[in-house]
Amino acid sequence: MRVSDDRYSRDRLRFDIAVQFIQHEARTRTIRAWTGLSDDRIRKLYRSYLRDWRGARLTRHRGKSPQQVAFFMRTGRARQEAALLASLCRLLGALPPLPAPELARSLPGLARGELLCRAYEAYRGLVPDGVISFEHAVFLLTTLVLGEELTLGGCRDCGAALLVDRWSLRAPRCPLCDADHAQAPLAAAIPVEVPNVEVPNVDLPNVDLPNVDVPNSAV
Numbered sequence: 693m694r695v696s697d698d699r700y701s702r703d704r705l706r707f708d709i710a711v712q713f714i715q716h717e718a719r720t721r722t723i724r725a726w727t728g729l730s731d732d733r734i735r736k737l738y739r740s741y742l743r744d745w746r747g748a749r750l751t752r753h754r755g756k757s758p759q760q761v762a763f764f765m766r767t768g769r770a771r772q773e774a775a776l777l778a779s780l781c782r783l784l785g786a787l788p789p790l791p792a793p794e795l796a797r798s799l800p801g802l803a804r805g806e807l808l809c810r811a812y813e814a815y816r817g818l819v820p821d822g823v824i825s826f827e828h829a830v831f832l833l834t835t836l837v838l839g840e841e842l843t844l845g846g847c848r849d850c851g852a853a854l855l856v857d858r859w860s861l862r863a864p865r866c867p868l869c870d871a872d873h874a875q876a877p878l879a880a881a882i883p884v885e886v887p888n889v890e891v892p893n894v895d896l897p898n899v900d901l902p903n904v905d906v907p908n909s910a911v
Contacts, residue, residue, distance in 0.1 A: 705802050707737065712809045714738055716826035719753050726805040726830075758831045761841045764824075764855055768867035773815070773822050774832060775854045775866075778844045780811040781833055791839020799837055808833060849873075 706727050713723045714737065723734050738752070764774040781787035786807035788795065812829045816822055824832070835842050845856035847866035854866050865873060 702802070705806070709802055709805045709809070710734060710737055713805070713826070716809070716812060717753055718826050718830070719755075719757055722757060722827060722830055726800040727802065753827065758825075758828050761835055763828060764832060764842065765857070770823055771855060772867060773819055773824050775844070775852075776818065777811065777815045777824055777829055778832060778836055778855065779853045780814050781808065781836075782844065784811045784814075786811050787833060787836055787844070791837060791843060793838050793840070795837055796834070799834060 706729060710723050710727045710729055713726065714734075720731055720734050723729065724731060727734075729737075764770055778787060782789070784807050786804055808829065812826055815824070815829075836844055839858065841858055843856050843858055844853060845864060846852065847854055847869055848863040849865055849869040852866045852868075854864060856864050
């Protein structure tokens with residue numbers, strides 16, 4: 693009986709994770725990799741329960757999943773939001789403390805998929821109009837676990853979490869500190885104008901000096 697209960701619980705969790713992935717507009721291939729459900733069951737699940745979710749038709753994306761890490765570094769906003777999402781993944785346990793390439797193949801799974809959904813929902817709660825899609829969140833997590841191109845590090849000035857290019861030769865700064873650092877030389881180079889101050893004319897009194905006879909011996 694317990695075996696049946698465990699199997700039922702796992703199947704229920706599998707469907708729950710699939711539903712969350714569909715709600716976040718994940719691709720069919722991504723849902724299959726993380727839940728183990730077949731494409732046919734995913735399509736049936738979508739048609740039966742989620743075609744019109746919350747009164748709005750869910751978008752079903754096609755094509756390849758994101759594969760360019762440059763997306764997370766192209767703007768200051770994308771960089772900040774990616775660092776926020778990565779921090780949430782680490783806090784909730786979806787992202788291990790250190791890169792672990794050996795986990796790459798076993799990374800997709802129900803337990804980690806549930807943690808990823810929690811982290812992404814927390815991110816969208818903090819940034820409702822965020823630029824990172826769920827597919828990009830999956831790609832970001834995979835990239836950070838591999839640790840071949842990006843890692844989660846800290847700003848060298850303030851210590852804020854940020855994504856770090858693994859092959860960068862310079863210690864990174866967060867966008868805010870980078871902006872402050874860029875403005876500092878400009879502020880030092882701006883000449884300071886000293887106002888002209890008119891010195892008033894002061895009439896000095898005439899002083900009559902007494903005549904002093906100098907002896908011949910002193911000459």
